[in-house]
Amino acid sequence: MPRAAIAFVRIVEAVNLRIGRIAMYLIFVLAGVLMWSVIAKAFFRPALWTQEMAQFTMVAYFVLGGAYSLMLGANVRMDLLYGRLSPKKQAALDCVTVFALIFFLAVMLWGGIESTIYAFEINERSRTVWRPYMAPIKIVICVGIFLMLLQSIAFLIRDIATLRGERI
Template sequence: MPAWIVAFVRVVEGFNYYVGRMALYLFFALGGILLWSIIAKAFFRPPLWTQEMSQFTLVAYFMLGGAYSLQLGSNVRMDLLYQRWSPRRRAMIDIVTVFAMIAFLAIIIWGGLDSVIYALDVGERSRSVWRPYLAPVKIIIVTGALMMLLQSICFLIRDIAFLRGVEF
């Protein structure tokens, strides 16, 4: 493998690992938001922002941690036959099936970019009483999908290298 491809894989996987580890802490932020919601509803006036903010935090947790989850192999996989196959056959099947994932993520990014541009152009806001801007959460969705796309390309490169007898 050329050095620039190895460097690309290492940079992408290093970045996804770091962002994924940081995204883990969003779960604690989500817990704090929900805890505040419970306390405020019991003792004060119920806050208007906690439901949507918890949804936005969960989206960020899920999308920014997606590439990390892929990297660790924590994603859901149909294991009925996969575990019985040899590593070489798995790599061949993964090379074929990764294109479906790449196509799916490319469509999400393409549609998401249009949605982000629209949200930024018109200052799109939620229709709730709180009315937060939607551009930040849409940017996070597109960023997470881009990270998963890059991780999928790294998987493709690693599988091709494995079939050629090259180890990373």
């Protein structure tokens, strides 16, 4: 494999490892927001921002951890026949099916970028009482999708290396 391809795989996986490890801690932020919501409802006035902030935190946790989850192989597969195949046949099958994932993520990223640009252009805000700006969470979604797209390309490079009898 070319050095650039190997470097790409290593850099993408190093970035996804770090971001994924950071994203893991968002579950504690989510728990804190929800705990504050319960405390505020019990002892004070209910906070208007907690439900939406919990949703934003969960979205960030999910999309930023997506590439990390892919990298670790923690995603769900339909393993009816796949597990019985040899590693080279698995790599060959993955080389074909990864294009569906890459296409899906590219379309999602394109739509996400257009939605983010629109959110900036009109200063889009949520329709709730709290009315937060929508651009920051849309940026997080685009970053998460972009990282998953890069990880999918890294998978393709790894599978091609496996078919060539090399290991990255």
